Amino acid sequence: MALDxxxxxxxxxxxxxxxxxxxxxxxxxxxxxxxxxxxxxRDDIPVLLLDEARPGTGPTARNEVG
Known part of the structure; x- marks a missing residue:
């Protein structure tokens, strides 16, 4: 099922x-x-948690050392 x-x-x-x-x-x-x-x-529910997101490669992506 696609997102609405x-x-x-x-x-x-x-x-x-x-x-x-x-x-x-x-x-x-x-x-x-x-x-x-x-x-x-997951199961048609967006998981919008910063801690669970994969790192970005966009224009403002930060190289965080952790």
């Missing part, structure tokens, strides 16, 4: 910039258009 288009219109990155997210249906992920973080969609 109306839901996709209001979803945003949970980081401070709140940029729109791009849905990748085949990969079941949402990618931030600003920082490039990748958020998984």
């Amino acid at each position: 288009p109306q839901l996709l219109d209001i979803l945003a990155c949970p980081d401070t910039h709140h940029a729109p997210l791009r849905y990748e249906a085949d990969a079941q992920t949402l990618t931030c258009t600003e920082c490039g973080r990748v958020f998984e969609v």
